Amino acid sequence: MVFGLEGGAGFATVADMTASEQLFARAQARIPGGVNSPVRAFRAVGRAPFYTASAEGCRLHTEEGTELVDYVLAWGPAIFGHNDPDIRTAVQNAAAAGLGFGTTHAAEVRMAEMLCENVPSVEKVRMTNSGTEATMSAIRLARGHTGRKKIIKFAGCFHGHVDALLVKAGSGALTFGHPDSAGVNPGAAADTLVLPYNDTAALDAAFAADAAAAGQAAPDIAAVILEPYPGNVGLLFPEAGFLAHLRERCTRNGTLLIFDEVMTGFRLSPQGTMGLHTVRPDLVCLGKIIGGGLPVGAFGGRADIMDKLAPLGPVYQSGTFCGHPVTLAAGLAALEKLRRKNPYPALERAGKRIATAVREAAQRKGVALQVHQCGSMFTLFFNANPVRNLADVLGSDGALFGSVFRYALDHGVFLPPSPFESAFISAAHDDAAITQTEEVLAAAIAAL
Ligand SMILES: *Cc1c(COP(=O)(O)O)cnc(C)c1O
Numbered sequence: 001m002v003f004g005l006e007g008g009a010g011f012a013t014v015a016d017m018t019a020s021e022q023l024f025a026r027a028q029a030r031i032p033g034g035v036n037s038p039v040r041a042f043r044a045v046g047r048a049p050f051y052t053a054s055a056e057g058c059r060l061h062t063e064e065g066t067e068l069v070d071y072v073l074a075w076g077p078a079i080f081g082h083n084d085p086d087i088r089t090a091v092q093n094a095a096a097a098g099l100g101f102g103t104t105h106a107a108e109v110r111m112a113e114m115l116c117e118n119v120p121s122v123e124k125v126r127m128t129n130s131g132t133e134a135t136m137s138a139i140r141l142a143r144g145h146t147g148r149k150k151i152i153k154f155a156g157c158f159h160g161h162v163d164a165l166l167v168k169a170g171s172g173a174l175t176f177g178h179p180d181s182a183g184v185n186p187g188a189a190a191d192t193l194v195l196p197y198n199d200t201a202a203l204d205a206a207f208a209a210d211a212a213a214a215g216q217a218a219p220d221i222a223a224v225i226l227e228p229y230p231g232n233v234g235l236l237f238p239e240a241g242f243l244a245h246l247r248e249r250c251t252r253n254g255t256l257l258i259f260d261e262v263m264t265g266f267r268l269s270p271q272g273t274m275g276l277h278t279v280r281p282d283l284v285c286l287g288k289i290i291g292g293g294l295p296v297g298a299f300g301g302r303a304d305i306m307d308k309l310a311p312l313g314p315v316y317q318s319g320t321f322c323g324h325p326v327t328l329a330a331g332l333a334a335l336e337k338l339r340r341k342n343p344y345p346a347l348e349r350a351g352k353r354i355a356t357a358v359r360e361a362a363q364r365k366g367v368a369l370q371v372h373q374c375g376s377m378f379t380l381f382f383n384a385n386p387v388r389n390l391a392d393v394l395g396s397d398g399a400l401f402g403s404v405f406r407y408a409l410d411h412g413v414f415l416p417p418s419p420f421e422s423a424f425i426s427a428a429h430d431d432a433a434i435t436q437t438e439e440v441l442a443a444a445i446a447a448l
């Protein structure tokens with residue numbers, strides 16, 4: 001065994017290993033699992049990870065010099081593709097003015113105005129350093145505002161690695177078969193009620209049961225948090241009336257409704273999912289695209305709720321790097337470019353092309369496949385039945401996905417390395433890249 005590489009017994013010497021294999025061997029000795037975020041280990045798809053040397057447009061370049069058309073896109077942020085020249089210039093200019101101030105600065109004001117102008121229901125907003133910090137802070141704020149303890153989340157919705165929200169979560173937590181993390185105290189999750197997504201009856205029952213248990217007319221539920229279009233178990237869709245029902249029940253019970261649009265914000269439209277439906281939340285969590293590729297999160301909503309935050313109110317939230325000038329320069333450049341270029345119609349066309357090619361290939365092959373696609377997000381569920389919640393997702397054939405993933409990777413197309421993630425398309429995916437993808441995915445399915 002060289003460097004303790006997993007499955008590395010076949011390597012006689014380091015010289016027989018590719019650059020990626022050597023790096024992964026060293027990484028496993030010094031980084032748990034060799035990775036700084038679990039899904040990057042590729043464990044769900046039966047491959048060792050490749051190491052990226054550089055990224056440009058819709059393509060990644062590995063340490064071996066292999067070029068890959070990328071549908072992971074840094075897990076969502078790179079809506080203009082990698083290393084967009086406008087964003088890079090904005091970062092360089094911001095860096096020239098200083099690598100962080102620790103004081104207020106103009107870009108914070110512009111970013112707050114930009115988010116309030118674009119995202120419906122956001123009247124005031126705070127920046128954080130990650131989506132996890134955004135959901136954590138939104139939950140605390142909802143509890144502080146309502147004076148209530150409990151929250152409702154939906155199975156399969158992922159809101160970052162917040163203790164109280166790592167219950168039946170999606171994304172990496174699901175890929176690894178541990179929807180519940182060790183190290184989360186029962187108390188931290190005891191006030192989290194988990195319901196099936198798209199199930200209005202379960203929601204009504206939960207509100208009623210909670211009120212009855214407390215012996216009061218209203219339940220003790222501070223907030224309902226959800227991804228309106230879940231994207232961390234693969235892409236799911238809200239059924240007709242589900243979001244409206246949720247809004248009505250929250251309003252009636254004095255419970256705040258929190259939309260986690262960290263993934264979908266500025267991805268599905270400038271309004272996130274709210275460009276696709278008319279339901280409006282009390283609080284919204286953002287991240288990913290609004291940082292232009294740098295680490296970011298934000299939460300915002302009704303001014304009367306947001307004003308409960310310190311220094312105005314009793315709910316504490318802070319951060320050394322929150323509103324970092326270089327991050328905000330990148331984020332503002334991305335948001336201004338989205339406004340200027342409106343890539344959404346072209347992204348939808350590209351998404352439709354891939355979805356159609358894959359559906360037709362599955363039909364020819366006679367393999368049961370549900371393709372979920374909305375704008376620049378898509379997921380392949382190898383499943384004979386409709387996929388509307390986590391239980392349905394888990395009934396999909398992960399082995400078939402693994403085969404398609406490996407075939408695609410060997411032919412220059414990098415899909416998310418898990419059957420439980422949404423793929424993303426960028427504005428930099430040109431006709432040649434989409435055509436190559438259609439052909440490779442169709443061939444991958446034909447080869448099943
Ligand atoms: C990515 C994501 C998060 C977590 O954001 P981080 O920046 O990784 O902490 C939270 N919610 C949703 C919906 C996400 O997609």
